[in-house]
Amino acid sequence: MTPVLETTGLGVRHRRAWALRDCSLALPRGRVAALVGPNGAGKTTLMHAVVGLLRPATGSVTARGRVAFMAQDKPLYDGFTVAEMLAFGRRTNPGWDGEAAASRLAALGIPPGRKVGRLSGGQQAQVALTLALARRPGLLVLDEPLANLDPLARHDVMRAIMAEVAERELTVLLSSHVVSDLVDTCDWLVVLNGGRVQVSGDIEDLLAGHLVLNGPVELADGVAAGTRVVAAGRAGRRATLLVRGGPVADPRWTSRHPGLEELVMAYLRSPESAALPRPAGVGG
Numbered sequence: 001m002t003p004v005l006e007t008t009g010l011g012v013r014h015r016r017a018w019a020l021r022d023c024s025l026a027l028p029r030g031r032v033a034a035l036v037g038p039n040g041a042g043k044t045t046l047m048h049a050v051v052g053l054l055r056p057a058t059g060s061v062t063a064r065g066r067v068a069f070m071a072q073d074k075p076l077y078d079g080f081t082v083a084e085m086l087a088f089g090r091r092t093n094p095g096w097d098g099e100a101a102a103s104r105l106a107a108l109g110i111p112p113g114r115k116v117g118r119l120s121g122g123q124q125a126q127v128a129l130t131l132a133l134a135r136r137p138g139l140l141v142l143d144e145p146l147a148n149l150d151p152l153a154r155h156d157v158m159r160a161i162m163a164e165v166a167e168r169e170l171t172v173l174l175s176s177h178v179v180s181d182l183v184d185t186c187d188w189l190v191v192l193n194g195g196r197v198q199v200s201g202d203i204e205d206l207l208a209g210h211l212v213l214n215g216p217v218e219l220a221d222g223v224a225a226g227t228r229v230v231a232a233g234r235a236g237r238r239a240t241l242l243v244r245g246g247p248v249a250d251p252r253w254t255s256r257h258p259g260l261e262e263l264v265m266a267y268l269r270s271p272e273s274a275a276l277p278r279p280a281g282v283g284g
């Protein structure tokens with residue numbers, strides 16, 4: 001299937017410094033992709049390149065269909081009422097779905113006459129999300145939509161995104177620092193580290209393709225057969241490894257599949273490791 005979003009060898013510079021280098025990824029239609037990485041990894045830069053706010057210095061970005069973007073600072077005008085924000089959206093966006101936006105806000109109990117600056121953080125996030133959805137995008141790009149929200153509001157925003165994905169053909173790319181918020185909602189993972197794509201793929205496949213091994217430290221150097229060590233830790237005489245591949249035949253290792261947070265942390269701790277799809281045409 002043709003991906004909704006594709007970047008090939010994407011490089012973006014801020015003045016002379018490279019913020020992204022050689023980033024290639026493909027996001028299939030209908031997926032909810034988590035974009036994670038440490039501060040300064042290039043997440044916002046990637047999103048800005050995807051929505052056309054930054055021009056690539058190398059490579060290309062292709063986003064198929066209409067793209068809506070919710071920026072990190074949720075650009076709402078504090079002095080506008082919710083209704084005025086909707087009217088502004090209608091005037092500035094062709095194909096605006098004002099009816100869906102109004103009924104969405106009514107269902108959330110957000111009063112149209114209330115000034116945006118007087119709404120709670122969670123309500124402001126919901127208004128910003130509503131404005132993005134009213135553009136009827138095929139690809140929704142959300143830069144830290146959960147930042148500064150309490151756990152309940154974070155849950156509500158994620159649930160709202162999931163409801164939209166279930167209702168129509170929508171693909172989502174969203175960045176977050178809180179991986180646990182993404183576990184139940186995202187089915188695709190992109191890890192950016194130091195401006196490079198370190199991991200990109202279906203979350204179920206990624207978790208199934210990795211193992212957490214625990215065994216005597218003296219085994220740690222010989223575990224490589226059929227696996228590649230992503231991250232290793234030691235506690236006394238025991239070693240814990242997160243490996244790609246498997247299964248591992250030696251019964252002295254106990255093994256289990258990692259959780260999403262464990263997988264992400266292992267890669268972030270080992271910037272030299274990568275789990276990327278094989279380039280087309282490369283077998284084995």
Ligand SMILES: Nc1ncnc2c1ncn2[C@@H]1O[C@H](COP(=O)(O)OP(=O)(O)OP(=O)(O)O)[C@@H](O)[C@H]1O
Nearest residue numbers: 014015018019037038039040041042043044045046
């Ligand atoms: N306008 C800019 N001018 C110069 N450098 C910039 C600019 N914006 C970002 N950078 C640099 O580009 C790199 C990537 O920044 P970016 O904001 O994309 O990272 P991020 O992963 O979104 O970080 P965070 O998680 O902190 O939001 C960083 O080294 C940052 O300092």
